[in-house]
Amino acid sequence: MDEQQIIESAKNGDRNAMSELVKLYEKTVYNFAFKICRDSLKAENIMQETFLSMIKSLHQFDGKSKLSTWLYRIVANHCLMEARKKKYESISIDEDDGLYDSSYAAGWDSVPTNVVENSELKNILDEAIQKLSPDYRVVFLLRDVEGLSTEETGKITELSVPAVKSRLHRARAFLRKEINKAFQK
């Protein structure tokens, strides 16, 4: 059965097909949720809520976009709702002042790129992205990390294409600046 057939069967209430969709997308959903909230327990909860939403509203899925894009939207909504509930405290990057800092730390050339085995680098990346407000974080992750187009990112986040680009520029510059600062220490 191809994915389209599995989706159709799941829409008709076939529980095996629903399990199959969970198996196909659980890693993607968990990883994306983790990348937004940087916490494994929260990521697992969001994954559960995402698939519950998927099962409840799969009949509304019209197949115009990929199922993965539809799931990204559900994950992003859950994460943003969580963040808004607790009045997320993050650094404002609405002003350009100091965002485009041209200093360049030697660390950029010497740090090994194998992120998974480099716990010091993982800490730097976690700390930097957690300072970024979730609205900017989601745009950066969808566009740059998950590789969605600017248009798809705009649809998921309900932002115009220029607004996605603007947030993306700022998010990239902010993360680059934070990592640069950490490399200078």
Add this chain to the structure above:
Amino acid sequence: MKIEKITCKDVMSHICESLGEDLDSPKCIEIKNHLDECPDCSNYFKSVEKTIDFYKKYNVELPPDAHNKLIDFLGLG
């Protein structure tokens, strides 16, 4: 058409658009020319690319019991 001389600040604020996007626009060509001549901007560009690459490679595994917990949670067991 006269193109105004581009500054490092222009390059840094627009540089990101040239990552993975249309490189043939006059602005992008001008940025590329500037990058070839300006070590500061070239380093900046490389470090933005590396920032994206770090986050792309930072993936996590699903915890061992997460699949079964999820199936139970959804009542699909």
